Amino acid sequence: MRAPRRASAVAATAVLLCGALTAAGPAPGGAAPAAGRTPPAVPGCSAPYRVTGKLAGGTTWRMCWHYDSSAGLVLDGVSYQPRGEARPIRVLTSAKLAQVHVPYDDGRAEYDDLTGFGFGYGLQNLKPGECPGGTIRSVKVPDLGAVDGLCVTTRSRGHAYRMAKDDGTGVWHEEGRDLLLYTVNKVSWYEYVTEWRFSSDGTVSANVGATGSLSPGDYDAGDGRGWPIGKGAADYAVSHSHNVFWRLNFGLDGGAGDRIEQYDSAVTPAPAQGSPTTRTTRTPVTRELAGDAADMRWWRVVSAKGRNADGHARSWEIVPGPTAKHAGRPYTRHDVYFTQNRACEQFASNNTLDCGPNAPDSVDEWVNGETLANPVVWVHIGFHHIARDEDQQPMPVHWQGFQLAPRDVTAMNPLTPADLADQNGAPPTGS
Numbered sequence: 001m002r003a004p005r006r007a008s009a010v011a012a013t014a015v016l017l018c019g020a021l022t023a024a025g026p027a028p029g030g031a032a033p034a035a036g037r038t039p040p041a042v043p044g045c046s047a048p049y050r051v052t053g054k055l056a057g058g059t060t061w062r063m064c065w066h067y068d069s070s071a072g073l074v075l076d077g078v079s080y081q082p083r084g085e086a087r088p089i090r091v092l093t094s095a096k097l098a099q100v101h102v103p104y105d106d107g108r109a110e111y112d113d114l115t116g117f118g119f120g121y122g123l124q125n126l127k128p129g130e131c132p133g134g135t136i137r138s139v140k141v142p143d144l145g146a147v148d149g150l151c152v153t154t155r156s157r158g159h160a161y162r163m164a165k166d167d168g169t170g171v172w173h174e175e176g177r178d179l180l181l182y183t184v185n186k187v188s189w190y191e192y193v194t195e196w197r198f199s200s201d202g203t204v205s206a207n208v209g210a211t212g213s214l215s216p217g218d219y220d221a222g223d224g225r226g227w228p229i230g231k232g233a234a235d236y237a238v239s240h241s242h243n244v245f246w247r248l249n250f251g252l253d254g255g256a257g258d259r260i261e262q263y264d265s266a267v268t269p270a271p272a273q274g275s276p277t278t279r280t281t282r283t284p285v286t287r288e289l290a291g292d293a294a295d296m297r298w299w300r301v302v303s304a305k306g307r308n309a310d311g312h313a314r315s316w317e318i319v320p321g322p323t324a325k326h327a328g329r330p331y332t333r334h335d336v337y338f339t340q341n342r343a344c345e346q347f348a349s350n351n352t353l354d355c356g357p358n359a360p361d362s363v364d365e366w367v368n369g370e371t372l373a374n375p376v377v378w379v380h381i382g383f384h385h386i387a388r389d390e391d392q393q394p395m396p397v398h399w400q401g402f403q404l405a406p407r408d409v410t411a412m413n414p415l416t417p418a419d420l421a422d423q424n425g426a427p428p429t430g431s
Helices: 002-017
Strands: 050-054 060-068 072-081 089-103 110-112 135-141 145-164 171-187 190-199 204-212 240-249 259-267 278-285 289-291 297-307 313-320 336-340 375-385 395-407
Touching (some): 050 145, 050 171, 060 135, 072 190, 089 190, 089 204, 204 240, 204 375, 240 395, 259 375, 313 375
Antiparallel strands (some): 050 060, 060 072, 089 110, 135 145, 145 171, 190 204, 240 375, 259 278, 259 297, 289 336, 297 313, 336 375
16 A cells, blocks of 8 residues: 555655644735735745746736745745736735645545645755756745745647628737746656646736656555556556645735625526526625536636726636545535635644644634634645556646636736727627
8 A cells, every 4th residue: 555655755745744834935924915005016025935927928027936844835926917007916815725635536545735745845846957947946844945846938829719700801919828847746656736827917827747756555456446558457556636736825915804705506497499508606705605517617716905097807717627626524525615715724634833722623613603804715626546557657637727707907918919909898889
């Protein structure tokens, strides 16, 4: 099983984990701006911990980063400034991984890789070839020292848009570009790629990719649940799951009082004549919630003060990626959680911070009906890993993640070409 090979890793990091898990590198210098204030153009942190990326199309992303010995890479003070906006628009006060829970199908092993298995101490040195066109930042890992472990670069993301002119004289087209930050953390045989992408159109993408190697200790053929690896049917890799959680503290537009809204659409039965209709309803989420994904359901985080040029409230829509969650624990049974922000509630399970005597240590137990005056969003995406021959050797990356899509953050597409800029709300007849 996986447990014996992990036991050696625990012994190797025991001395590192005996004390409190602390953050490395300076967090942003100063408190978040008061409600209604515009965040500074340059994030409030020293140069080694500051990232500014100007992308094709004129979009600029700014943020700070620091490193936590449990969560790994943490982003602070993330702001977005598309072309034509006079000031940066604050998106996230902080964003990070909040747990990687790994239960095995046979019930003989279960891990919390962030807070129980030294995730942060497994930061890997990156070679220049792993960060093409970018720079590798030095990361101070508590008790270990400097690791060249953070890649900051840009990558193409394909079509940002395409629209043909009605008269056939040409095409409006632009390729999108992403600012990309990523680290690699090794937990025994597995290596986790923690990736954040910030796109020229304002989309934020958070992904975790699992790669490395299948554990040789899993090739026991004894549980009757695995998949044959190698010649014949002698060696079976035990199937398991990866429940990945992220913690997002928005603080939109640099203020407090963000609102959560849930939208559900229902389709009527088809009438005898004509077509079915669809009705969409909005439900304000005013108290803590454990939410479940459903067809035609989505959530958005709405700014208390920020408005676009059309006067519409700025918001960011949560767009979950494909998921196959392992619902064996109460905290893994839901897809999203909204909780009141508390400094001690940082990890979705096996929370190692001190929340007081007898305080619960998982996100499901923090949902107790409290009013959401300052909400934190927890996103949960699962992956059931049934091994295959192609997983050796090495194992291809399998990804899981979500996006934050801008909704009414700008009055038009932030990449709108100049000759279409007068068509806000009033396009000409035809396409």
